Amino acid sequence: MTELPKTLTFRMPAEASPLGFRHRPAKPLLEAERLRKTFAHAEGAAVERVSLAVGEGELLALLGPSGCGKTTTLRMIGGFEDPDEGRILFEGRDITHLPPEAREIGFVFQDYALFPHLSVIDNVKFGLRKLPRAERQTRAEEMLRLVGLAELGKRRPHQLSGGQQQRVALARALAVSPKLILLDEPFSNLDAKMRVETRQEVRKLLKSTGSAGILVTHDQEEALALADRIAVMDKGRVVQIGTPDEIYRNPTSEFVANFIGRSNILRGKAEGMNVQTAFGNLPMTRAANGAVDLAVRPEQIMLDPDPSGSATIVGREFRGHDQIYWVQNGDDCMIVISGPGAQHPIGTRVRLRICDCVVPLN
Structure with a gap:
């Protein structure tokens, strides 16, 4: 098949800036300011001066090809990588160098990271160790009902489908009532049909709980379907930020026009x-x-x-x-x-x- 060129056409509001920063949330929950990260023996910076903000209850997608710096950006926000430069503010508080457990941010890993020796409900209870035992049980049962797995609490992770495991991981992250959840390509291990079904369930769950989310993905369709806003990344930089409609209809560069659709x-x-x-x-x-x-x-x-x-x-x-x-x-x-x-x-x-x-x- 002949390799195809690519096209676009629509209306960019006059007040929009090229990167879409007019969409900065009025009340940011999280702000990342000029984050930079390099790794030994790597050519150039993995992340170069990335700035973005996430509002309360908002779902932001970090979208880009493999190696563009989106996962490194997410890991810096989560506290799993320390930035070389820049800072991260959460509710106005500087959390740049705090460990992950001190950030009050939930994290859903690509492989779900469930404990195979624990039951489903014990996996959900794992992050609730500061609560009294009775409260832990009640909260875990509540979260399993929320994700539609109330009857499966006694099963082990290997007895669940991929979509069910993904929901258990989300229930565990939501159990501690975080204001922000980070999701690192959480649907990549699911088949095409289950990806579509599960991602809509996840969006509905996040909206129902009021938690904000940052989703890392290389799947354009996934970002367009799930996110309130999309930050498109290339070579360690954010090249455009906007709503899915604006990103699709008004790309500001050939890279964005070709990458989105x-x-x-x-x-x-x-x-x-x-x-x-x-x-x-x-x-x-x-x-x-x-x-x-x-x-x-x-x-x-x-x-x-x-x-x-x-x-x-x-x-x-x-x-x-x-x-x-x-x-x-x-x-x-x-x-x-x-x-x-x-x-x-x-x-x-x-x-x-x-x-x-x-x-x-x-």
């Missing part, structure tokens, strides 16, 4: 709010001048069969609810997504039309 990157010559392209004169979401790169999402391109059209379908993927077409248009291979209606075979000549504003990239 699929995009076609076009070239054009801009003048004010318009740009001249191979598809004609198109409106833009914000003003620019001179040579620009433009992002256009596949669903923003209309495909019309036409024997005299200048483009040819060279690949097709039927997905039930929609269809993906790879279309050769001169030197460019475009990706187009259309509904489940008429199907066009490979080799069909077509015309392509862009039917929305395009987004100039930095």
